[in-house]
Every structure is written in structure tokens, then in C-alpha cells.
Amino acid sequence: MNQRFEHERKQTMKPISRRAALLMAACAPLPALSAAPTQVTLYKNPQCGCCEGYAAYLRQNGFAVDVKPTNDLDTMSREAGVPDELEGCHLSMIDGYVVEGHVPIEAIRKLLAERPPLKAITLPGMPEGSPGMTGTKQGPFTVYAIAKDGAASVYMNI
Known part of the structure; x- marks a missing residue:
């Protein structure tokens, strides 16, 4: 009975063309x-x-975000090397970097793509119209970079 089944299977299975094989491969889920x-x-x-x-x-x-309430943000920011005058509303740890405040996604994507030798980027304070804040954006946001040696400079204007 197995021989008969094998014979019938061979009779119903026809070879496929190269074109059909390529088409099937192109349509396969990636x-x-x-x-x-x-x-x-x-x-x-x-x-x-x-x-x-x-x-x-x-x-x-x-992003996958884990929110952790704390009463020690000032201490954490200082320990992360963010100067008091550049502190933001909250502190995020993203792939080895500190991101302080309501930093727009463009700056974060640039940071993660370029991977510069920085400690942090920050958008100081709580600017109106920034991500997560209410109000209307009044002008470009200045995002600052904090170098490994603690020096601050403009990272980008958004």
C-alpha cells in the first residue's frame, strides 16, 4: 500500500518552474x-x-518605557553629570545615555544613531509645547549635550 501511495504522490506532484519558485519566495513572509x-x-x-x-x-x-517614581531626581541628575542649570523635569536612561527632560524624539534618534561620546543630552526646564507638555511651542528647542568631561554644548536646535 505504501508503494501505491508513493506512486500516486509522484503523479500529482509536478515540478515547478523557476519563475513560480521565485514568485513564491518573493511572496513568503519576511x-x-x-x-x-x-x-x-x-x-x-x-x-x-x-x-x-x-x-x-x-x-x-x-520605545519600551519603565516609569519609576523617585524623590531623588536632583541627586540622580547631579550624579549623572547634568549641571543644575541644565536639569529637566525627569531623567531617562536610554541605551547607555542620560536623556534629561522633554527631549524631542529627533534628538534621541540622532543620539542613538550617531553614538557620540557623551554622557547626556538635555532639554532644560519644562518648555511649553515640548513632548509631554501642554501649550504651544514658542520657537526652536535647544537641546544640550553633556560631554564625558562635563562640558556642555548645544547638541541641536529643534
Whole structure:
């Protein structure tokens, strides 16, 4: 009975053309091309709501965000090398970098793509209209870079 089955199978299976094989390969599902989302740990004051808005903004842009309330943001920012005058509303750890405040996604993507030898980038304060903040943007945001030696410079204007 196995011989009969094998004979019938061979009779019904016809070789496919090269064109058909290429077409089938082209239509096959592709493996996922993107890696897992970049993990972000966002430290915020427990009472702050705009920080939750910023976390949502990062998630909408493909990041996996873990929000951790803390009452030690000033200490954490200082230890991360961010000068007091450049502190933002919250502190995020993203792929080995400190991202302080409501930094727009363009600056984060540039940082992660170029991987410069920096400690941090920061958007000081809580600028109106910045990601996670209400209000209307009044002009370009100046994002600052903090070098490994602690020197601050303009990273980009957005």
C-alpha cells in the first residue's frame, strides 16, 4: 500500500518552474526586520503628570518605557553629570545615555544613531509645547549635550 501511495504522490506532484519558485519566495513572509524596542527607564517625581505624557510619547515612538517614581531626581541628575542649570523635569536612561527632560524624539534618534561620546543630552526646564507638555511651542528647542568631561554644548536646535 505504501508503494501505491508513493506512486500516486509522484503523479500529482509536478515540478515547478523557476519563475513560480521565485514568485513564491518573493511572496513568503519576511522575518521581522526591526529589533526589539529600545528600553527606557524614566525616573520622575511621584506627583508629576507631564512625565507620564513624555513616557507615552516615547512609547508612541517605539520605545519600551519603565516609569519609576523617585524623590531623588536632583541627586540622580547631579550624579549623572547634568549641571543644575541644565536639569529637566525627569531623567531617562536610554541605551547607555542620560536623556534629561522633554527631549524631542529627533534628538534621541540622532543620539542613538550617531553614538557620540557623551554622557547626556538635555532639554532644560519644562518648555511649553515640548513632548509631554501642554501649550504651544514658542520657537526652536535647544537641546544640550553633556560631554564625558562635563562640558556642555548645544547638541541641536529643534
